[in-house]
Amino acid sequence: MIDSNIDRDRQDIDRSGGYGGAWASVYDRVFEHGGALEAEALGSLVAPASRIVELGAGTGRVAIPLARAGHTVRAVEVSSAMVDRLRDNLGAEDASTRARTTVVDADMRDHSEPSGSADLVACVLGSISCLPDPADREGVVRRASSWLAPGGHLVVEAYDRATAVGRFGIEPLPVVTERPDGARLTSTYRLDTAADTWSVAHRWEEPRSVTQFDERVAFVEPDELAAWAEDAGLERVALLGDWYGTPYEAGENPLWVAVLRRPA
Structure with missing residues (x-):
């Protein structure tokens, strides 16, 4: 008999590109800096209370700071384990932040919002790269574009193929990150050029626990995304190498950020 928790985690992994229960259990520790930088950059694109x-x-590392800043946020997540953590994190916020945040347990591949109902749609930290089928990635861009009000923005952050090849090569490469508090993250990167994918096996070690989890991502080229967006009626207004506004150069940063806009 298969343990129900294990079975649930496998379903999460299948649906979310590897972001199942094990990932969710340490996600906020791995990304302990939070999403304030991303939220500030995204917030600069819209008016107050957008x-x-x-x-x-x-x-909720980005969604919750956006709601704290006064925006109404719909946080869409496919992994049930991540949704549970998001709701827990949201529960620690004040009443107004909770009221401005709606948690939506859904798959971005078939999720829908009313036409013209959003001032900003964000898909960051490589979330679009978790979709292995290019048709699904294009479909997300097309649907998200239709949700934007005139003048609204779609912001997509994806992994940079040139950086992956240049820094990590073809052979499996372990990278160890030591934390001041004694935690250690060992990430072993494997690049599959034939499938155009990148898989990472993570091992998170703390004094009293070890958690192992995987992720797999598919690469998206900036111009490929721009073409999908153009077909959906958007224009690219910026292509950045980070959230500080640095212009994108292939091979310079692990991820790139595209800012796309629906004409007013």
């Missing part, structure tokens, strides 16, 4: 949809919201 309507925002985040696809692949995870534990």
